[in-house]
Amino acid sequence: MANSTCYQAGAIGLPIQTASSWTSTGCSQGFFCPNNTADALPEYCPPLPDCQVARLSGLTCEPQGVLEPVICTAGYYCPKGAKSMIKCPAGHYCPQGSYKPLLCGRGARCSAGSVQNMDFLPLVILIILDLILVSVVVLIGCGSRLKKWRPRQQKRANRKTYTFPGRLRGNNYQELEAFRVQGEEEADIAMEAAFAPPQRKRTGFEEIMEPEFNAEQELGDTGKLSSDLQLFVQSMSKCIGGEKFGLNFEYHDLKFQPDKSKKPVLSQVSGCINSGSLWGVMGASGAGKSTFVNVLMGKTPHTGGETKVNGVAGNMSRFKKIIGYVPQDDIVLPELTVRENILHSARIRLPYTWTETEIQNHVDILIRCLCLDHVQNSLVGSTAAPVISGGQRKRVSIGIELAASPSAIFLDEPTSGLDATSAASIMTTLKALSRLGITVVTIIHQPRQEIFDSLDSLVLLGAGRMIYQGPQIHMQPYFEQLGFTFPKHGNPADAMGDIIAGEGRLYKPHGDATVQGLIDNWQNFSAGRDQGGSSNISVVEMASLNATIKSRGARWYFQIYFCFIRSIVQQFRLQESFWFEMGTGAMAGGLIGLSEESQKGQNFRGIFNEPYSLLSSAIGYTSVPQMALLVGLAIGLTAAPSGVKIFGEEKLVYWREAAAGHNRFAYYMGKVISTIPRMVFANLHFTTIFFVLTTPRISWFAAFAANLLYFYCIYGLASCISMVCRRDDGPLLAVIASLIVGVLNGMSPTLARTSTWHVLWLWRATPGTWLAEAYFTENLQPLEYLYNIDDAVTSLGYHLGKYSLDMWVLLALGTAYRVLAFAGLRFMDRHKQR
Structure with missing residues (x-):
C-alpha cells in the first residue's frame, strides 16, 4: 500500500503501520471510517507533531491518513461501520464518540448538533418550590401579625394591674386594706417604694394568698381568678390521683x-x-x-x-x-x-x-x-x-x-x-x-x-x-x-x-x-x-x-412526634439560617458547576477499546473522582455548620428534659427526623445548579440520591462533633472533619495505592470514597463500548457496577455516625441528666 494512503500531501518519509486486527470492512460504533472497504482496511498512521501535541493534551486531531479511523465528533453520531458522521437531531444530544443520539430531558432545549443535555426542568421545579416556600412563609407571617393585632380599647380592658403595695410584709402575707385613708396609703407606699412599685400586675396564684381562700371547698362563681384556681386544683388532683399533692x-x-x-x-x-x-x-x-x-x-x-x-x-x-x-x-x-x-x-x-x-x-x-x-x-x-x-x-x-x-x-x-x-x-x-x-x-x-x-x-x-x-x-x-x-x-x-x-x-x-x-x-x-x-x-x-x-409521660413514639414538631417550629422561626443554607448549597453547586462546565459533559478520557487504543488521547482517569471530590467538599461546607447546631446549641435543654424523665431516644430521633426536610431542600438546590452546569453522564436522580446520602453522612458527623466540643468551636471543627472525609475519597492517593499501604480500611470507612465510587460507576458504565474501563478500575481501585452497594454503605455510615452521636448524648455528662 502506498504511502499516500496514510499521509496527506506534504507528509512524506514516515513509515506505514497497518493494524492486522482490523479485519472488518468498517469501524466499530463511535468511530468514523469513511474510506474503509474490504480491500482498504483501517490502518494506523503515526501522528504528525501537531497531532501528537494535541493528543497528549487530551484533544483530538484530524485523521493522519485517508484510511485512519477517527472518534466521532461531538454533535454527531457514528453507528457501527459509519461511512459518514450523522448530525445529532433536534431533541437529542451527542457527546464525543456517540454511536446513537441520546434523548434530551424534558426541560432541555436541544437543537440539532447539541453536545450536552442541559435540562432546565429540575431548575424550574426548584424555582417553583422556592416561590411556594416564600409564599407560605409570608402568609404565615401575615397571619401571625393579624392574630396579634388588637384594638387599643380591648388591650386597655384586658390590662389588670394590682395597685395594693406592701403585699409581702410579714410572715402572714397580709394585704393592705383596699380602702385606707389617703394619708396612710401614701405613707405605706413611701415606706415600701424601694421594694415594690405601687402598680403591679398580680399573678393568678396570688388569689391563694387571700386570707379567706380555701382550696378544699367550692369556690363558687367568685370571679376569674377563683375559677382558674379551682380548675387548677382539680387538674392537679386528677393528675396526681388524690388530694395530697406534696412529697415529704x-x-x-x-x-x-x-x-x-x-x-x-x-x-x-x-x-x-x-x-x-x-x-x-x-x-x-x-x-x-x-x-x-x-x-x-x-x-x-x-x-x-x-x-x-x-x-x-x-x-x-x-x-x-x-x-x-x-x-x-x-x-x-x-x-x-x-x-x-x-x-x-x-x-x-x-x-x-x-x-x-x-x-x-x-x-x-x-x-x-x-x-x-x-x-x-x-x-x-x-x-x-x-x-x-x-x-x-x-x-x-x-x-x-x-x-x-x-x-x-x-x-x-x-x-x-x-x-x-x-x-x-x-x-x-x-x-x-x-x-x-x-x-x-x-x-x-x-x-x-x-x-x-x-x-x-x-x-x-x-x-x-x-x-x-x-x-x-x-x-x-x-x-x-x-x-x-x-x-x-x-x-x-x-x-x-x-x-x-x-x-x-x-x-x-x-x-x-x-x-x-x-x-x-x-x-x-x-x-x-x-x-x-x-x-x-x-x-x-x-x-x-x-x-x-x-x-407519667407520653408514649415514646408520641414523644418523637412532639419533638419533631417542636424542632420544625424552631427551624421555621430561624428562617435566616434555613435560607442561608439553601443559598450556600446553590452557590456551592454553581461554583463547582462552573469549574466543570468547560468539559461539556465529557468527564472521562481513557484508552480506546481495541483495536483503537493507539488513537487515544491523554487519559483522564481522575476527572470523575475529582468531580466527586469537589461535590463532597461543597456538601461538607454547606451541611457541617448546620449539622453541628442540631444538638450543639441545645445541650442545656436536653439535660433539663432528660433529668425530668424525657425519653432520650425520642428527643434524639425527633431532632434527627426534623433535619430530613432541611437536607432534602439544601441538596435540591445544590444538585440542581450543579447538574445544569456540569451535565455529567450520571442521571439527575442518581446524583441527587448520592448527594442526599452524603448530606446525611455530614449531618451525622457534625452531630458527633457537637457532642465532644464546645459550642463555639463546633462549626469550625465540623467543617474541618467534613473536609477530611471529603479528601479521603480515593482520588489521590488512589485506593489501589492505599491498599499497598494496608490502610485501605481507613479510606473505606469514610463516606467520600463511596460517593466517588458511585459517581465513578454511573459516569463510566455508559462509556464501556468506547473505553477500556477495566484499566481505569485497576489504576484507581474503585469497584464498578456497585452503585446500590455504595448507596447502602453511605446510609449505613450516616446511621453509624448518628448512633455514635446518640451514645455521646446519652452517656457523656450523665450527672447532668439525672
Whole structure:
C-alpha cells in the first residue's frame, strides 16, 4: 500500500503501520471510517507533531491518513461501520464518540448538533418550590401579625394591674386594706417604694394568698381568678390521683464525697422537709447547698446516709417524673412562644392517658394562673435579645415544671437577676404553690427582707454540715440564744448570712463565732430532738403514688412526634439560617458547576477499546473522582455548620428534659427526623445548579440520591462533633472533619495505592470514597463500548457496577455516625441528666 494512503500531501518519509486486527470492512460504533472497504482496511498512521501535541493534551486531531479511523465528533453520531458522521437531531444530544443520539430531558432545549443535555426542568421545579416556600412563609407571617393585632380599647380592658403595695410584709402575707385613708396609703407606699412599685400586675396564684381562700371547698362563681384556681386544683388532683399533692423528704446522716476528693462535700446532714411549705436552703459559697438539693432530688447519688420520700426509702431517681427542678438560668427555647414552651412540657410529662383537649385545658389554666395569658403568644427570646421581661421569663421556666403537675419543685436562685417587683411576684407564686400542698424548696442567696420573711422554713448549711433547720421565724431567736446580736433595723437575712459564712465576730464580740462552733451547737441542740417528724404513708397512698409515677409521660413514639414538631417550629422561626443554607448549597453547586462546565459533559478520557487504543488521547482517569471530590467538599461546607447546631446549641435543654424523665431516644430521633426536610431542600438546590452546569453522564436522580446520602453522612458527623466540643468551636471543627472525609475519597492517593499501604480500611470507612465510587460507576458504565474501563478500575481501585452497594454503605455510615452521636448524648455528662 502506498504511502499516500496514510499521509496527506506534504507528509512524506514516515513509515506505514497497518493494524492486522482490523479485519472488518468498517469501524466499530463511535468511530468514523469513511474510506474503509474490504480491500482498504483501517490502518494506523503515526501522528504528525501537531497531532501528537494535541493528543497528549487530551484533544483530538484530524485523521493522519485517508484510511485512519477517527472518534466521532461531538454533535454527531457514528453507528457501527459509519461511512459518514450523522448530525445529532433536534431533541437529542451527542457527546464525543456517540454511536446513537441520546434523548434530551424534558426541560432541555436541544437543537440539532447539541453536545450536552442541559435540562432546565429540575431548575424550574426548584424555582417553583422556592416561590411556594416564600409564599407560605409570608402568609404565615401575615397571619401571625393579624392574630396579634388588637384594638387599643380591648388591650386597655384586658390590662389588670394590682395597685395594693406592701403585699409581702410579714410572715402572714397580709394585704393592705383596699380602702385606707389617703394619708396612710401614701405613707405605706413611701415606706415600701424601694421594694415594690405601687402598680403591679398580680399573678393568678396570688388569689391563694387571700386570707379567706380555701382550696378544699367550692369556690363558687367568685370571679376569674377563683375559677382558674379551682380548675387548677382539680387538674392537679386528677393528675396526681388524690388530694395530697406534696412529697415529704426525710434524710438522715447524708454524706457525699466525690471520688477524687479527700474531704466530703456533705456530711452528717439530717432532718425532714414537709409538704405544704416553702423552704429556703441557704449558706455561703461552697457550703453544700446545691449538693444537698441534688441529693434530695436524686441527681447526685450520695455516698452515705438514708433518704426517704413519704416515709419510704429507695432510689430517688424513680421520683424524678413527679419532681420539678427550675435551674438558676432560665433554660427555655427562645424560638418558641411562652405557650409552646409550656405546652411541650405538658405533652411530654403529663399522664399518657390524658387527651390533647385535657392537656390544652391544663396549660390554659396554668398560663392564666401564672398571669402569662397576655404574652402567651409572644416569643420568649434569648437573654441577649429578650422579648418578654425577666420576671415573665422566670415564670415561664417555672411553668414548664408546673405543667407536669409535680408533687415537689426545687428552684435554684429563683430571684437572681430580677428586679424587686418581679422577685416579689415569683416568691408569692411559690408561696401560693406551697399552700396548695406542693413541696417547694428553693436555694436562695442574700434575700432582701421581704423575700426572707416569705419563707416558711430554713435549712442553713456551712462547710457541708447542718447549722440550722426549722421555721424561719425561730431562726433569729436561736442565734440570739447563742450570743449573736442582730441589728434592730437591719435585714436579719444579711446578719444570718454573715454569721454562717464565718463572719460571726461582727455580731458576737466574745465567745466562739466560728462555723465549726455553729455546727457543734446545732448537733447538740438537735440531739434527741424531733426535726420534723416521720411522714407515714398508707399502703393505699403509696400504691397510688407508684401508679402516678408509672402513668407519667407520653408514649415514646408520641414523644418523637412532639419533638419533631417542636424542632420544625424552631427551624421555621430561624428562617435566616434555613435560607442561608439553601443559598450556600446553590452557590456551592454553581461554583463547582462552573469549574466543570468547560468539559461539556465529557468527564472521562481513557484508552480506546481495541483495536483503537493507539488513537487515544491523554487519559483522564481522575476527572470523575475529582468531580466527586469537589461535590463532597461543597456538601461538607454547606451541611457541617448546620449539622453541628442540631444538638450543639441545645445541650442545656436536653439535660433539663432528660433529668425530668424525657425519653432520650425520642428527643434524639425527633431532632434527627426534623433535619430530613432541611437536607432534602439544601441538596435540591445544590444538585440542581450543579447538574445544569456540569451535565455529567450520571442521571439527575442518581446524583441527587448520592448527594442526599452524603448530606446525611455530614449531618451525622457534625452531630458527633457537637457532642465532644464546645459550642463555639463546633462549626469550625465540623467543617474541618467534613473536609477530611471529603479528601479521603480515593482520588489521590488512589485506593489501589492505599491498599499497598494496608490502610485501605481507613479510606473505606469514610463516606467520600463511596460517593466517588458511585459517581465513578454511573459516569463510566455508559462509556464501556468506547473505553477500556477495566484499566481505569485497576489504576484507581474503585469497584464498578456497585452503585446500590455504595448507596447502602453511605446510609449505613450516616446511621453509624448518628448512633455514635446518640451514645455521646446519652452517656457523656450523665450527672447532668439525672
